[in-house]
Structure formats: C-alpha cells, structure tokens
Amino acid sequence: MNKWPVFCLALSAFLVPTAGAAGQDVQAGQILYDKWCAGCHGFDGAGDGYAADYMLPRPRDFTLGIYQIRTTSNGSLPTDEDLVHVIDKGMPGTAMPGWEAKFSSSQINDVAAYIKTFSPFFEREGAPDPLEFGRQPRREGIAEGREFFEQIECFKCHGDAGRGDGPSAPTLQDDLDFPIRAADLTENWNFNGGGSVEDIYRRLRTGMDGSPMPSFSDLIDAQFMTEEQLWHVAQYVHSLSPEEGPTISDVIVARRFEGDLPASPNDSLWNQAEAFYIPMVGQIIADERWFAPSVDGLWVSAAHNDEQLALLIVWHDPSESPDPKWLEWQQSVAASMFPLLDSVGVTPLPDRLTVQFPTSIPTGRDRPYFLMGDARNPVYLWQWSSQGDVVPEATATGLGNVQPRRGESRTLASSAVWHQGEWRLQFGRSLATPDSEAELQFATGELIPIAFYAWDGSNGEQGSQRAVSSWYGIHLEQPTPPSVYLSPVIAMALTVGLGLLVVWRAQRREEG
Ligand code: HEC
Ligand code: HEC
Structure with a gap:
C-alpha cells in the first residue's frame, strides 16, 4: 500500500x-x-x-x-x-x-x-483602516436629502419613489454578470447591511463592491457635498420606509361601510380600511419550482357593505409587465436560474395575481390543500392579469388543474393601476351569487380562508413559478358593537394560526 x-x-x-x-x-x-x-x-x-x-x-x-x-x-x-x-x-x-x-x-x-x-x-494586502463616519447630525434634513437624491441621480436606479424601478433598473448586473435589483428603498427591513440611518450612511460612503451600488465618498472629497449633506440623503432614504417593519396578522378584517364602497384602487375611502401584510415565498413544493420570487409581500385591505365585498391588494413590482424594456432582464434571470434551459423567456410575460378561497365556508378547521386545492377539496379563484388574458373566476383542483368559469351572470369586477413600481388592484363581488355550488358565498362574522398567488412577468414568472402565501382568514365585520365581535375573531385567529407553518414546514422538508 x-x-x-x-x-x-x-x-x-x-x-x-x-x-x-x-x-x-x-x-x-x-x-x-x-x-x-x-x-x-x-x-x-x-x-x-x-x-x-x-x-x-x-x-x-x-x-x-x-x-x-x-x-x-x-x-x-x-x-x-x-x-x-x-x-x-x-x-x-x-x-x-x-x-x-x-x-x-x-x-x-x-x-x-x-x-x-x-x-x-x-x-x-490586509484591510485598510476603517473610514471615519462621524455621527449623524442632530439637525434632520430630509428635504435637503431629497434634493441630493435627485441631483446625484439615485433615482436612475432606485426610481423616483425609491421602489427600484429607475430607468437603469432593467439593465443592472453585478460584477459576475448576474442580474441584480436596485434595492427597494421603501423596505429598509430588506437592506443587506441593515436599515438604520447609520447603516445607510455607511453604504453610501463605502459603496457595495461587486454590485452597481456606487460609493459617494468622492463627492465629499471633491467638495461637491459635505458629510452632513450625505447624512441627510441617508435620512431621506430612511424616511421612505415605515417606522416599523411589517407585522403579520392571521386575519384580514373587512371593514363594514355604511353605503358606498371604494370605487377604485386610488379611492381615498380605502384610507378607512386597515392594510394587512401578507408575506409571499417562492413556490418550491411542486414541479416546476421557483426560487427567485420577485413579490415578497402584499398589503391587503378589505371592505364590505353587507352586499358587496371589495379587496384592495397592493404590492411592489418595478416593472409594468409585459414590458419589452425588461425582456433582457427576464432572460438573464431565466439563464441564471436555469442554466440548461436557454429557450425560457422569449416574449415579455404579464404580471398576474390570484386570490384563492374555498368553494364554501368550511366548518371547523377543514381547508383545501393550500396549493390550489385537490380533487376532494376544490378552491375558488379570483384571477387578474395585466394583459387581461385570464378568465376572472375559476375553480381549481390542483396546480395546473384550473377550470375557468364563464357565463353571463359573472359578478366579479377588477381594476388595477401601476405607478412608480407599485401595483394597486381592486376586486369587487357581491357577497351572494346565483351559483352557490362552486362560488363562495360570503357571510359576515365568519372566518373565511383566503390565500394569494403573485407573478412578476418581467422576472420570468408564469405557471407554477410564482410567489405563494399560506392560508389566512378574512373576517367581514358585523353591524354589532366591537366588544361583541372581537372575541370570535381572536378565537378564530387561533385556529388559523398554523397557516404560516404549513409553508414553512413544507419548505423545511424540501430543504432537508
Ligand atoms: C447605478 C445604479 C445605482 C445608483 C446610481 C445608486 N444605487 Fe443604490 N443600489 C443599487 C443596487 C444594484 C443596489 C443593491 C445592491 C445589492 O443588493 O447587493 C443598491 C442598494 C442600495 C441600498 C441598500 C443598501 C443595503 O444595505 O442593502 C441603499 C440604501 C441605496 N442603494 C441607496 C442609494 C442612494 C441614496 C443612491 C444615491 C445617492 C444610490 N443608492 C444610487 C444601485 C444603485
Ligand atoms: C443558504 C445559503 C447560504 C448559507 C448557508 C451561507 N451563506 Fe453566506 N451568503 C449567501 C448569499 C446568497 C450571499 C450573497 C448575498 C448578496 O450578495 O447580497 C452571502 C454572502 C456572504 C458573505 C459576504 C458578505 C459581504 O459583505 O459581501 C459572507 C462573509 C458570508 N456569506 C459568510 C457566510 C458564512 C461564514 C456562512 C456559514 C456560517 C454562510 N455565509 C452561509 C448565502 C449563504
């Protein structure tokens, strides 16, 4: 040997x-x-x-x-x-x-x-000494920060409202030629190096090497701006995100309105309904899986007036797909995720959103399989596409097993607007419909399961390659004093509390 x-x-x-x-x-x-x-x-x-x-x-x-x-x-x-x-x-x-x-x-x-x-x-070489960052100036300068944000052209990548939708956004690549997103500056909980003013200031001074995010220290060296002014840019960026990151609640409360419901996604009446955050994850349970979802969360508001239900779904998407400007991005995402499939993504795809319910209000904890139901327990779907190429209502008995519902008596309406990297989509339907067999009949005071799917076409998402949520509950307020109906909500919240775990556990099983 x-x-x-x-x-x-x-x-x-x-x-x-x-x-x-x-x-x-x-x-x-x-x-x-x-x-x-x-x-x-x-x-x-x-x-x-x-x-x-x-x-x-x-x-x-x-x-x-x-x-x-x-x-x-x-x-x-x-x-x-x-x-x-x-x-x-x-x-x-x-x-x-x-x-x-x-x-x-x-x-x-x-x-x-x-x-x-x-x-x-x-x-x-070893590392050089850290830069001197000083301290955040005591005087806040958000307005001045905004001016510099425009002057030094942060918007070119990050967009005017900061949602990562600037004109250069579809072209950005890292040093290794992989597509990279300009950060969504309105979601500081997703900042790679932390979301505080101090964290942001450091990233502005050092840049993020290997990515297109530049350093702005040379503007200070060249006396184009002072350190204090760059701190104000950091303060401005920080002000674009909410004070607190999103919290997840299991129940979407549909506010009861006396009279008219909001008429469109931008109707100011929507300010009277609370927005609930729904986290989204890539669909990685069934074939074909999707590991790079673009939509990582939705804000959902709901309102009813005992006759009609309205849902407002708001999410960030830097592209209004289908958009030829993003076709190269779509292809390079496909190429980096699927090195073997070079035929993916030859035409720009639309954005889509689907809301999922059971076909009837379940008794107890029974809910259909969260991924589009199954043969025993179908689901009832509200579908929307930015290209108008879907039938709005459908039932499904599993992924890829969707039966569109056509006919004269359809009552589901939807309208959507995209502005500066944000979709606002409103659905409306009467609580009751003639076809109570396949279409969910909404009732006040009940906890009704609800789930969501989102596709960013410019990110190459279609079919089973989508972002998914687990089941949540929607509760239509009843015309009774708060003290009476609050406790059932809490009780019901407990029964759906396991919702998130379903996705999480399934993913763990997948990884393990
Ligand atoms: C050439 C395009 C480009 C320009 C110009 C640009 N950025 Fe960025 N920025 C990026 C990219 C790309 C990322 C994401 C880097 C990553 O995820 O690795 C980023 C990330 C960030 C982040 C997130 C930091 C973190 O910890 O994840 C902040 C904050 C930011 N930029 C602020 C700014 C501000 C303020 C300006 C203007 C002063 C600016 N950017 C100019 C491309 C740009
Ligand atoms: C699940 C996958 C995963 C695991 C496990 C993981 N990393 Fe990473 N790591 C990443 C990704 C993805 C990035 C790049 C993120 C980016 O570029 O924005 C990264 C980046 C880094 C960086 C670069 C930081 C910078 O400033 O650029 C360091 C350092 C690092 N990882 C260390 C580790 C160490 C140490 C471990 C184990 C204890 C580890 N990682 C485990 C996925 C992982």
Whole structure:
C-alpha cells in the first residue's frame, strides 16, 4: 500500500496555520464552514455550493476578495470586524442567514479567519483602516436629502419613489454578470447591511463592491457635498420606509361601510380600511419550482357593505409587465436560474395575481390543500392579469388543474393601476351569487380562508413559478358593537394560526 498520501496529509496538517491573528483557529473555522456554509458558498469558497443555482443574488465567491458590507473605502478588503459583523447579522433580503444565535463569538471569529484563506489578497494586502463616519447630525434634513437624491441621480436606479424601478433598473448586473435589483428603498427591513440611518450612511460612503451600488465618498472629497449633506440623503432614504417593519396578522378584517364602497384602487375611502401584510415565498413544493420570487409581500385591505365585498391588494413590482424594456432582464434571470434551459423567456410575460378561497365556508378547521386545492377539496379563484388574458373566476383542483368559469351572470369586477413600481388592484363581488355550488358565498362574522398567488412577468414568472402565501382568514365585520365581535375573531385567529407553518414546514422538508 502506498503510504505517501497519508504522509502528505499528516505533513499538510502541520503546514496549515492553525491560529489566525487574534487567537483565531482557522482549522476549527474550516470544520464549521464545511458543515454550515459550503452548501451555498462551495467547499473551495467559489460561491458554487450545490444550492447556489437556486438563489439570486448568488452566494459570495470568496476567492475574489470582494465584499459588500464594509467600513473600508470603495474597492478595499473588509476588516475582521466587518466579516464578523456580516456573519453575525446575515444579509437581510437575501438567502444569507445570520449566525449569531447559532455560533459563539469565537466560532464566528474562526469561520471569518477561514474565509480569508480563500483569497490571497488578505495575506498580501490586509484591510485598510476603517473610514471615519462621524455621527449623524442632530439637525434632520430630509428635504435637503431629497434634493441630493435627485441631483446625484439615485433615482436612475432606485426610481423616483425609491421602489427600484429607475430607468437603469432593467439593465443592472453585478460584477459576475448576474442580474441584480436596485434595492427597494421603501423596505429598509430588506437592506443587506441593515436599515438604520447609520447603516445607510455607511453604504453610501463605502459603496457595495461587486454590485452597481456606487460609493459617494468622492463627492465629499471633491467638495461637491459635505458629510452632513450625505447624512441627510441617508435620512431621506430612511424616511421612505415605515417606522416599523411589517407585522403579520392571521386575519384580514373587512371593514363594514355604511353605503358606498371604494370605487377604485386610488379611492381615498380605502384610507378607512386597515392594510394587512401578507408575506409571499417562492413556490418550491411542486414541479416546476421557483426560487427567485420577485413579490415578497402584499398589503391587503378589505371592505364590505353587507352586499358587496371589495379587496384592495397592493404590492411592489418595478416593472409594468409585459414590458419589452425588461425582456433582457427576464432572460438573464431565466439563464441564471436555469442554466440548461436557454429557450425560457422569449416574449415579455404579464404580471398576474390570484386570490384563492374555498368553494364554501368550511366548518371547523377543514381547508383545501393550500396549493390550489385537490380533487376532494376544490378552491375558488379570483384571477387578474395585466394583459387581461385570464378568465376572472375559476375553480381549481390542483396546480395546473384550473377550470375557468364563464357565463353571463359573472359578478366579479377588477381594476388595477401601476405607478412608480407599485401595483394597486381592486376586486369587487357581491357577497351572494346565483351559483352557490362552486362560488363562495360570503357571510359576515365568519372566518373565511383566503390565500394569494403573485407573478412578476418581467422576472420570468408564469405557471407554477410564482410567489405563494399560506392560508389566512378574512373576517367581514358585523353591524354589532366591537366588544361583541372581537372575541370570535381572536378565537378564530387561533385556529388559523398554523397557516404560516404549513409553508414553512413544507419548505423545511424540501430543504432537508
Ligand atoms: C443558504 C445559503 C447560504 C448559507 C448557508 C451561507 N451563506 Fe453566506 N451568503 C449567501 C448569499 C446568497 C450571499 C450573497 C448575498 C448578496 O450578495 O447580497 C452571502 C454572502 C456572504 C458573505 C459576504 C458578505 C459581504 O459583505 O459581501 C459572507 C462573509 C458570508 N456569506 C459568510 C457566510 C458564512 C461564514 C456562512 C456559514 C456560517 C454562510 N455565509 C452561509 C448565502 C449563504
Ligand atoms: C447605478 C445604479 C445605482 C445608483 C446610481 C445608486 N444605487 Fe443604490 N443600489 C443599487 C443596487 C444594484 C443596489 C443593491 C445592491 C445589492 O443588493 O447587493 C443598491 C442598494 C442600495 C441600498 C441598500 C443598501 C443595503 O444595505 O442593502 C441603499 C440604501 C441605496 N442603494 C441607496 C442609494 C442612494 C441614496 C443612491 C444615491 C445617492 C444610490 N443608492 C444610487 C444601485 C444603485
């Protein structure tokens, strides 16, 4: 038997440095890395783990030594503290999880040290000193920040209202030629490096290397603007998001109106109905799966007047599809997610949204299978397409098993407007219809299951490749004093509380 390999292995164990600079244990870091990080980032750190093809943005390629979340100047390596920080917190809005709950701080140090060994630059150059960021000025300057937002052309990528729909947005690529979205600045809970004014200011000073997001430090160096003015830009960006990130409630309350319901998606009457946030995830349970959904949440408001029900569904989508300007984007998403299928996406696709109900109000906890029902338990659908190419009402007995409902007596109406990266879609229907067999008959005071599907055509989404929610409940207020009807809502909320878990668990099973 040839003993050389064994000998070499033993020798190499002596050659690999076991301790990094500040008591970092590179070998311990490697063990953690191989177990927890390699599935995405690859065993050799090249960003090509087995899961890498299923995500956009893709896992970082550590061999290049290019990092986004730094305190160092544009084009520089990150400090050890930067690496530890980003591993601790993860990168919200991407697949990169935070690890602070799972690892001790010395473990995070070890794994950070190991990551550095993938790139020769760390040993050769090391990281420069962090930039001086100073403190946020006490005087708030949101209006001045807005002026600079226009002057230095943030809107070109991020759009006038900040929803990632600027004229350059469809053309953006990262340094490795993968499509990359200009961040939606109205959702700071998804900012990769954190959503506070301080976080935003740092990203503006350092840029996000490897992505089109530039650094603006040179504008200060060139005395085009002061540090204080750049802080005001950060304050302005921060002001575009709500004070608090969205909270999820299991029940959408349909406000009872006396008289007229809102007539259109922009009707100011909608201000009187609360908007409920519904998180959306990619459909990854049935074939063909979709790992890069563009719509990650909907805001749903509902109103009724004992005769009609109106639903307002609002979501962000940087393109009003079908839009030829986004065709290249659509193709490059398809190419990065499905390297084998180059025929995907030759024509621009429309945006779509579907609302799903059971065909009748269930007794107890019984609900149809959340993914379009099944043969035993069909679902009843309200469908909308930006191209008008769907039959508005349908029933379904499973994915791909949709039976459109045609006929004279249809009462479902819908209207939609797209403005600056936001769709506002209103559905309206009478509570009761002639066909009580296949069409849900709405009743006040009940908890009625409701779920949603969304497609961003410009992102290449169609068919089963869509964003999905789990079941929620919609409750039509009754004309009784609040004290009487609040408690049933809470009781019913408990029975649907498991809704989110369904999706979550199914995904876990999928991953495991
Ligand atoms: C589920 C997949 C996944 C796993 C597991 C994962 N990462 Fe990541 N990671 C990503 C993705 C995706 C990105 C890039 C996000 C982006 O570019 O916006 C990333 C980026 C990073 C970055 C770059 C940060 C920057 O400033 O640019 C570091 C460092 C990192 N990951 C470290 C780790 C470590 C260490 C582990 C294991 C403890 C790990 N990752 C596990 C998906 C993953
Ligand atoms: C050339 C296009 C482009 C311009 C111009 C641009 N950005 Fe960005 N910006 C991006 C892209 C792309 C991202 C997403 C990077 C990523 O996800 O990795 C981004 C991300 C961001 C983020 C999110 C940071 C995070 O932690 O995820 C903020 C905030 C931001 N930009 C603000 C600005 C402001 C303010 C300006 C103008 C001063 C600006 N951007 C100009 C392309 C641009």
